[in-house]
Amino acid sequence: xxxxxxxxxxxxxxxxxxxxxxxxxxxxxxxxxxxxxxxxxxxxxxxxxxxxxxxxxxxxxxxxxxxxxxxxxxxxxxxxxxxxxxxxxxxxxxxxxxxxxxxxxxxxxxxxxxxxxxxxxxxxxxxxxxxxxxxxxxxxxxxxxxxxxxxxxxxxxxxxxxxxxxxxxxxxxxxxxxxxxxxxxxxxxxxxxxxxxxxxxxxxxxxxxxxxxxxxxxxxxxxxxxxxxxxxxxxxxxxxxxxxxxxxxxxxxxxxxxxxxxxxxxxxxxxxxxxxxxxxxxxxxxxxxxxxxxxxxxxxxxxxxxxxxxxxxxxxx
Amino acid sequence: xxxxxxxxxxxxxxxxxxxxxxxxxxxxxxxxxxxxxxxxxxxxxxxxxxxxxxxxxxxxxxxxxxxxxxxxxxxxxxxxxxxxxxxxxxxxxxxxxxxxxxxxxxxxxxxxxxxxxxxxxxxxxxxxxxxxxxxxxxxxxxxxxxxxxxxxxxxxxxxxxxxxxxxxxxxxxxxxxxxxxxxxxxxxxxxxxxxxxxxxxxxxxxxxxxxxxxxxxxxxxxxxxxxxxxxxxxxxxxxxxxxxxxxxxxxxxxxxxxxxxxxxxxxxxxxxxxxxxxxxxxxxxxxxxxxxxxxxxxxxxxxxxxxxxxxxxxxxxxxxxxx
Numbered sequence: 001x002x003x004x005x006x007x008x009x010x011x012x013x014x015x016x017x018x019x020x021x022x023x024x025x026x027x028x029x030x031x032x033x034x035x036x037x038x039x040x041x042x043x044x045x046x047x048x049x050x051x052x053x054x055x056x057x058x059x060x061x062x063x064x065x066x067x068x069x070x071x072x073x074x075x076x077x078x079x080x081x082x083x084x085x086x087x088x089x090x091x092x093x094x095x096x097x098x099x100x101x102x103x104x105x106x107x108x109x110x111x112x113x114x115x116x117x118x119x120x121x122x123x124x125x126x127x128x129x130x131x132x133x134x135x136x137x138x139x140x141x142x143x144x145x146x147x148x149x150x151x152x153x154x155x156x157x158x159x160x161x162x163x164x165x166x167x168x169x170x171x172x173x174x175x176x177x178x179x180x181x182x183x184x185x186x187x188x189x190x191x192x193x194x195x196x197x198x199x200x201x202x203x204x205x206x207x208x209x210x211x212x213x214x215x216x217x218x219x220x221x222x223x224x225x226x227x228x229x230x231x232x233x234x235x236x237x238x239x240x241x242x243x244x245x246x247x248x249x250x251x252x253x254x255x256x257x258x259x260x261x262x263x264x265x266x267x268x269x270x271x272x273x274x275x276x277x278x279x280x281x282x283x284x285x286x287x288x289x290x291x292x293x294x295x296x297x298x299x300x301x302x303x304x305x306x307x308x309x310x311x312x313x314x315x316x317x
Numbered sequence: 318x319x320x321x322x323x324x325x326x327x328x329x330x331x332x333x334x335x336x337x338x339x340x341x342x343x344x345x346x347x348x349x350x351x352x353x354x355x356x357x358x359x360x361x362x363x364x365x366x367x368x369x370x371x372x373x374x375x376x377x378x379x380x381x382x383x384x385x386x387x388x389x390x391x392x393x394x395x396x397x398x399x400x401x402x403x404x405x406x407x408x409x410x411x412x413x414x415x416x417x418x419x420x421x422x423x424x425x426x427x428x429x430x431x432x433x434x435x436x437x438x439x440x441x442x443x444x445x446x447x448x449x450x451x452x453x454x455x456x457x458x459x460x461x462x463x464x465x466x467x468x469x470x471x472x473x474x475x476x477x478x479x480x481x482x483x484x485x486x487x488x489x490x491x492x493x494x495x496x497x498x499x500x501x502x503x504x505x506x507x508x509x510x511x512x513x514x515x516x517x518x519x520x521x522x523x524x525x526x527x528x529x530x531x532x533x534x535x536x537x538x539x540x541x542x543x544x545x546x547x548x549x550x551x552x553x554x555x556x557x558x559x560x561x562x563x564x565x566x567x568x569x570x571x572x573x574x575x576x577x578x579x580x581x582x583x584x585x586x587x588x589x590x591x592x593x594x595x596x597x598x599x600x601x602x603x604x605x606x607x608x609x610x611x612x613x614x615x616x617x618x619x620x621x622x623x624x625x626x627x628x629x630x631x632x633x634x635x636x637x638x639x640x
Contacts, residue, residue: 025541026441030449032430033437033516036506037452043471044464051467109360112353120357126625127361133566133621133628134368134614204364212629265460274462275576284470291463302458 051288074289084273084290088297091267095301098206098263101196103255106207107248110214125212132208206262210255217251218244246314253309257302265298375399375608382601402608405592408615412583416569417616419497419582424564426504427512428557434507435519436545436553440531450520457513461573464508469577472499495581500574510567510574515560522556523549558627566617589613 027034052074054067078084109128113121180190196203221244229239274294278287328336337343369389374382378393386392407413437443438450472493493499503509507516526549534544575584589609594602621628 022541023441023443026437026443026446028542029433029437029441029545030443031433032505033434033453033507034449036430036503036508037449037456040468040503040506041456041459041464041508044468045459047467047471048463112357115353120354122625122629124357124361125629126621127364129625129629130368130621131364133570133617201363201366204360261458265458271460271462271573274466278466287466291460291466295459295463298460299455299458 048288048291051284052292053289054285056284056288070285074285075293077283077286078289078293081273081277081286081290084270084277087267087269087273088294091264091270092297094267095260095264097192097195097199098203099256099259099305101199101203102207102210102259102263103252105203106210106255107214107252109207109211110218113211114215114218125215128204128211129208131205206259210259213251213255213258214248217248221247249313250315253306253313256305256309260301260305261298264301270294371607371611374604375402375611377604379601382604398605398608399612402589402605402612406585406589406609406612408585408612412585412588415583416585420565420568422497423500423504423509423568424561426501427507427509427515427564428561430505430507431512431515431560432519432550432553432557434516435521436523436549438516438520439523440528450516453507453513453516455513456508457511457517461510462577465573465577468499468503469494469580472578492581494578497579497582499578503574503578509564510571511563515564518560519553519556522553526552555627558624562620562624562627566620569617570614585613586610 050067053069053071055070055073057066057068113124113128115121180193185193225243225247226239229243234242270290274287274290277283277290373389373391375398376394376396377387377391378395378397381387381391381393384392403409434453438446438453474490475493500509504512507513530548530552531544534548535541539547570586571584572586572590575582575587589612590606592606592609594605596602
């Protein structure tokens with residue numbers, strides 16, 4: 001007995017330095033990322049920050065940007081820019097509606113698509129994923145908005161008041177607003193419901209990756225858990241709340257954060273305003289202040305989400 | 318009684334039909350399935366609606382656009398505008414070729430460094446591992462403009478230690494924005510558009526792989542890098558293709574970098590978006606512009622149809638779980 005313990009001890013004594021040596025190799029693998037973060041990202045952030053607190057002027061002699069520290073003048077200028085503030089608040093409001101709706105909706109879709117023996121699963125998965133490719137960057141900037149604008153025109157002209165959006169057409173047909181008014185819901189809830197119906201288009205278009213992430217997680221739940229639940233005679237309702245939801249909850253957090261970044265961090269309107277201020281108006285300082293403020297907002301939101309949701313999330317280990 | 322005794326219930330056809338299909342269970346299932354497919358087809362239509370509209374618009378003539386009776390199928394079918402858009406967008410010309418290899422290059426570099434980093438984060442517990450990984454995800458949160466604009470100012474005039482202007486031949490440093498260098502550097506450093514996502518995916522993938530594989534390689538005397546290339550890379554190939562396809566598509570349709578640090582490089586989508594027919598008709602203008610964009614992203618749609626397995630299953634199988 002004693003000899004075995006000794007050999008194990010000896011072995012581990014031999015192993016640790018080698019192991020540690022081996023672990024340090026990780027730095028080599030992460031070298032590109034370390035380089036990217038410290039040599040591209042950090043200098044970029046720092047210079048943007050420096051621009052944001054200084055008066056920036058192009059020096060034609062040295063071909064450099066001359067900076068003169070002016071304190072928070074640029075930030076004050078930014079708060080005077082009504083267009084930017086409006087875009088920012090709209091983006092925040094949009095995000096507040098988008099994030100829960102998109103995550104709920106993609107969870108719902110994932111559960112629908114996760115059924116067993118369900119023909120056409122691949123087909124629907126592919127279709128819901130299509131917007132990830134199609135609606136990124138340039139394709140989206142000139143995309144949905146202008147199409148709606150156009151189709152509103154070509155749509156049955158006699159049906160005035162009908163919006164172009166298919167979803168809101170349905171809402172109009174079903175007369176959801178009147179229904180909710182009859183139920184005497186508060187205006188806030190009504191607004192939320194109507195707005196989420198109104199943006200069904202955007203919602204579906206922005207839940208491609210989230211659906212797949214949920215699907216992957218749902219399939220990752222080991223079947224033995226469900227078998228055990230069956231033995232314990234759990235109903236489908238209990239199964240969902242007691243087993244599926246807790247096991248999926250880490251992915252809910254991931255998706256919340258991803259959706260928030262996707263919805264707020266890529267806001268086309270804000271980016272256009274920043275670009276305009278930077279290049280067309282050549283107010284580099286103000287534009288930098290805008291980007292810094294924009295970045296702070298998005299970081300704050302993500303921290304908020306992580307801080308609140310990670311308390312509820314259930315981790316298996 | 319007789320039937321039961323024989324053990325073989327001899328039911329008539331009608332009885333068998335009734336037992337199988339006219340039950341509450343079957344009816345419930347049927348109704349649920351019908352509702353499910355109705356819902357899914359409806360949602361699919363909502364997703365495909367912009368695409369369907371764009372394709373329909375591409376083949377409409379000017380009269381059709383203002384004809385309230387025409388919704389999707391054009392009355393005066395014409396391919397003129399599609400042909401014109403093909404010529405304008407230059408898909409098979411220089412711009413298309415450049416966009417193709419540039420997107421491929423950027424995506425490839427992004428995937429290589431994301432794979433390396435993903436492996437490093439997943440398998441080595443070096444000091445600062447978690448912190449560094451957190452920083453990579455932090456880059457994901459930062460809106461791209463926050464750094465691209467100042468990087469643009471930097472790359473406009475690169476003059477390392479005054480070497481370029483020292484001889485006095487040039488007034489200013491190199492303008493690297495006309496080259497592929499800025500985005501190449503960003504791709505290598507994994508700070509490009511959503512590159513943190515690739516690192517995350519690769520890390521999760523490597524974490525899900527059994528460590529026994531490498532241990533066997535170590536016992537056979539392989540160095541960590543060799544073990545990585547020989548043992549881990551071949552199995553991570555699918556995941557790498559997934560990341561590559563993401564990088565490729567997002568670079569192809571990119572409008573953040575092509576409007577700043579890559580502004581002097583040709584870009585299909587920029588070309589398609591900058592179109593202006595010169596007519597004062599906004600709606601007609603935007604339809605023509607969208608036809609151009611449709612053609613610019615046509616290769617991506619084809620790529621998606623061919624490679625959908627990699628796009629969708631790659632993420633699904635990455636085994637993403639918590640942290």
